[in-house]
Amino acid sequence: MKKDIHPDYHPVVFKDTSTGDSFMIRSSATSKTTVEWEDGNTYPLVTVEISSHSHPYYTGKMKFVDSAGRVEKFQKKYNWDKRKGEEGDAKKEGE
CATH class of the missing domain: 1.20.5 (Single alpha-helices involved in coiled-coils or other helix-helix interfaces)
Structure with missing residues (x-):
């Protein structure tokens, strides 16, 4: 595998704005805003409108648009x- 061609892959906190839920996964996404997570460390915070916490396919609840x-x-x-x-x-x- 070639060196220095892959993006930085690090822990990132995603916050679902429709439900208020937050979850941390590894991603290459970056953000200027940060949040202190449950473990006491600070991680980049990326806000999203729809995630697996609010999408009808994963929740089983249909939202009428x-x-x-x-x-x-x-x-x-x-x-x-x-x-x-x-x-x-x-x-x-x-x-």
């Missing part, structure tokens, strides 16, 4: 609903 809310949020973010109304009004006034 509101996809319509996502579309409305996207349209609101880019002002699509307002733009359509303004363009329609401008055409009517110009006619």
Whole structure:
């Protein structure tokens, strides 16, 4: 095996933001934030939205995702609903 071509593989704490659970595994992930673990040592902390502690496949519980809310949020973010109304009004006034 060649030396100095593999990433650093070290213990990392992952925190699931949806459940608040934390777990430590070995990974090459890095982070500027750190946390003191149960053994008293400090490890890099990586936050994730979904992990095996919250994913429906592993927990057996299905979460219902509101996809319509996502579309409305996207349209609101880019002002699509307002733009359509303004363009329609401008055409009517110009006619």
